[in-house]
Amino acid sequence: MSNADSPLFSIPEPLQCGRFTLSFERPLVMGILNVTPDSFSDGGRYVLRGEALRQAECMLLDGADIVDIGGESTRPGAPPVPLDEELERVIPLVEQLRNANVPLSVDTYKPEVMRHALAAGADLINDIWGFRMPGAIDAIRDSQCGLCVMHMLGDPQTMQASEPVYDDVVADIRAFLDERVKTMLDAGVAKNRISVDPGFGFGKTVDHNYALLAHLPRLAPTVGTPLPILAGMSRKSMLGTVVNRPAPERVAASVAAAVCAAERGAAIIRVHDVAQTVDALKVWAATRDAARRA
Numbered sequence: 001m002s003n004a005d006s007p008l009f010s011i012p013e014p015l016q017c018g019r020f021t022l023s024f025e026r027p028l029v030m031g032i033l034n035v036t037p038d039s040f041s042d043g044g045r046y047v048l049r050g051e052a053l054r055q056a057e058c059m060l061l062d063g064a065d066i067v068d069i070g071g072e073s074t075r076p077g078a079p080p081v082p083l084d085e086e087l088e089r090v091i092p093l094v095e096q097l098r099n100a101n102v103p104l105s106v107d108t109y110k111p112e113v114m115r116h117a118l119a120a121g122a123d124l125i126n127d128i129w130g131f132r133m134p135g136a137i138d139a140i141r142d143s144q145c146g147l148c149v150m151h152m153l154g155d156p157q158t159m160q161a162s163e164p165v166y167d168d169v170v171a172d173i174r175a176f177l178d179e180r181v182k183t184m185l186d187a188g189v190a191k192n193r194i195s196v197d198p199g200f201g202f203g204k205t206v207d208h209n210y211a212l213l214a215h216l217p218r219l220a221p222t223v224g225t226p227l228p229i230l231a232g233m234s235r236k237s238m239l240g241t242v243v244n245r246p247a248p249e250r251v252a253a254s255v256a257a258a259v260c261a262a263e264r265g266a267a268i269i270r271v272h273d274v275a276q277t278v279d280a281l282k283v284w285a286a287t288r289d290a291a292r293r294a
Contacts (some may be wrong), residue, residue: 153203
């Protein structure tokens with residue numbers, strides 16, 4: 001095992017995240033709050049604002065460190081959502097949750113949604129397009145929000161329509177993330193605001209996804225020190241293919257994936273099942289700490 005792949009990874013430096021500074025002595029749990037009718041796992045459950053607020057409260061009571069609000073499904077084949085509709089779904093929730101004393105993340109690629117979300121009190125922008133949309137970097141450059149730069153091959157309509165092909169999936173995605181981070185640094189974005197996400201399931205085969213998980217430490221761009229990695233595998237088809245269960249029955253598989261990601265240095269783990277993931281990571285961290293004391 002190489003040093004880069006060692007489970008005794010170095011802890012990333014803190015992430016500036018709007019009103020908060022996130023430290024990574026343990027992996028942080030990001031709870032998914034989809035306010036969409038068509039997300040692959042929980043579509044429609046939290047479209048009504050009252051239900052969304054109750055779900056956010058449950059995630060916080062279960063130990064979520066971050067709440068990630070999404071107003072547009074990015075499952076394979078999902079159609080785009082008009083700007084006004086996404087704003088109507090997302091912005092009132094940000095306004096109502098901004099005093100919850102945890103960072104609020106908004107999952108969007110639209111620069112106008114980014115601007116409105118930051119004005120409403122969002123602390124982190126989680127962009128599946130890696131801030132490639134025209135105006136995206138301008139929308140976030142002068143704020144103090146955290147940023148998650150994700151890799152996606154194609155777009156949600158096409159990314160799984162044909163067999164994704166890479167020369168070397170780990171090297172190719174690391175090169176993409178390196179380029180995006182350099183572009184953002186060159187544009188004046190501070191490195192302590194940036195995290196990265198390899199984009200599990202976004203234009204990857206099952207084999208690609210597990211190669212990325214196995215070699216997760218190699219995917220973090222290094223700017224003095226490696227940047228924090230966000231891992232989002234919760235209930236995805238890469239797990240369903242292995243355990244042969246539908247999305248709502250992939251809780252145990254999702255928790256296992258979260259522990260695998262933690263073992264390989266993930267700083268933030270994005271999940272539907274907050275309580276189960278928090279408990280599993282407490283056990284993992286206790287074991288890690290005992291190994292370090294030995």
